[in-house]
Amino acid sequence: MERYTTYAAFFDFYLSEHDKPATRALHYLGSTFGITALILTVAQRQPLWLLAGLGTGYGCAWAAHFFVEKNRPATFTYPLWSFIGDYHMFGLWLSGRLPERLKRFRSTPGTTPQG
Known part of the structure; x- marks a missing residue:
């Protein structure tokens, strides 16, 4: 598995690991x-x-990975960047900028979600 040395590169990976709308929800x-x-x-x-917040927050996120996306949570390898990524993605969604960010991400060669 590739080791990410910048948050920007990690965030592209992070988005690929949250491809399904139910996972993001x-x-x-x-x-x-x-x-x-x-x-x-x-x-x-x-x-x-x-x-309680950590338990319910991570519980929801990990359930999404294990049962919806069927991948390993990034928290296990990148705990701090993953935590930041959660709120980065949440902020993009709240501001209405997530669809454009996902579109840009998905149109970049070599950044497609891994099946």
Whole structure:
């Protein structure tokens, strides 16, 4: 497996590992749980919400990989970049820029999702 040395190269790989809309939807759900847990942690000064947010966030994401996309989560090899990638993809989706980014990614030779 190729080792990525830049986040930009990793993010192209990351998008290829999130090719199916259901995979991305489960990631958005997990990211929403994570953000909600962070807000609750601050608002209630209860750090256990962070554990709940991590558990539900990663639970949704990993379920998507194991049962929908049928691939290995990037978190296992690139934990920090994968975490950043989740919110990068989420932000692109919320801003409406994800379809254009996926279109650009899919039109670049050598960046097609691995089956």
